[in-house]
Amino acid sequence: MTISLNQIALGLGILGFACFAWPIMQRLSGKAPPEAPGSGKSLRSPLWWAGFVLTVAAIFLQRMAAQQAGGG
Numbered sequence: 001m002t003i004s005l006n007q008i009a010l011g012l013g014i015l016g017f018a019c020f021a022w023p024i025m026q027r028l029s030g031k032a033p034p035e036a037p038g039s040g041k042s043l044r045s046p047l048w049w050a051g052f053v054l055t056v057a058a059i060f061l062q063r064m065a066a067q068q069a070g071g072g
Helices: 005-029 046-070
Strands: none
Touching: 005 046
């Protein structure tokens, strides 16, 4: 069984989305404290940045897979 670039890209995309969504879901469910106005903090935690990087990697791999499938 071989894993294609499409499958890797899909896995990275799902993992990246989960990293994006986790802090938001924690705030919405009340498990994480709300931010104080003007504190300068945001949802951009290290987990958010990991999600961002994973999503960019997934997009890059998907483009590579599309190019290989197109023969170019």
